[in-house]
Amino acid sequence: MASSNVPDIVVGRLPLYLRALTQMSEEGREISSSQELGGRLGISSAQIRKDLSQFGEFGKQGTGYNISYLIEQLRKILRLDHPWEVVLVGAGDLGSAIANYAGFFDRGFRITQVYDNDPEKVGTRVGAFIVHDTRIMGAEVKRENLKVAMLAVPAAFAQEVSEKLVEAGIKAILCYAPISLSLPESIQVQYIDPSLHLQHMTYYLP
């Protein structure tokens, strides 16, 4: 169902739709519309209809979307129909918060390995995990055939660690370090850098 011709900006909105629909479903709702979805997300209903139409026919004019059906389809499109096992690198304050965060599983992700290079952290527990030494990371990631990584290491280590992850077969990296990684184009990389968002907003402040 995934089409490689869909613009990346459209792909990026699908998880937002999935999140809003899941929230509606948890509220006990069964039917929604592009208008309602748009209202919740601050996106025009025309945009939502156009985005979804790239993947098929999900609602009939006048009757709206069946929420649970659309959720199921979006999960298939985003390849979330089985949970992804994730390796987390970095067991500092941020890594620990990530390891303890209970919200990933329902969204399709399960952390299964945690690494750090600090001898004082290796062997300790964060959340449900024992922190292992990054020296064994490559072999373990390869052995478990993991494809997704979260990187919560200091900026100075992020490039080096990301290269090791890619060598071990990782195809998608969510990077929390405030830098731009330089990796092969075939590797998916997304960034979490809260300062970028704060700086974006202050531009508009009076």
Next chain:
Amino acid sequence: MASSNVPDIVVGRLPLYLRALTQMSEEGREISSSQELGGRLGISSAQIRKDLSQFGEFGKQGTGYNISYLIEQLRKILRLDHPWEVVLVGAGDLGSAIANYAGFFDRGFRITQVYDNDPEKVGTRVGAFIVHDTRIMGAEVKRENLKVAMLAVPAAFAQEVSEKLVEAGIKAILCYAPISLSLPESIQVQYIDPSLHLQHMTYYLP
């Protein structure tokens, strides 16, 4: 210098340019080019020149950008020439990691107040801060004339807390809860939701 006619997507790239230039400066570099900047960020040099041209003339054809001058100008454009004092709401695992994170100050932000509604957290210390009761939050935010907030509370509380912050004068909210806030259009809101990024990437995985 800020122009309200600049597309938001352009504004959103300026912090990226600032981050890359700051990194170059820390490497001891003095001059750069739109080509080099683009190479580091995966953005075309034409796009960078076009974006920057919306705000003035920052480099001469053939001589490149003076890095420290461009940093200074970008900081002015993004209103980062004085540090913003920030209120953090939520002192759980994530809030604690945010409070302990040393990287905000150099980027223009300084957390000065931390709140939680959990009686077991109120009065305890996270990072350099005593956690205060959210019941006094509105009055304190108003008294200190704070404009920027970070929201690290569970999704179920985020809307209510954000409304209280706006009532107290907050104009920009960085929301870590996985929901869409419904607030007046004059309020700047940005979101950190790692699952959205992970789901965006898995679309492309083989």
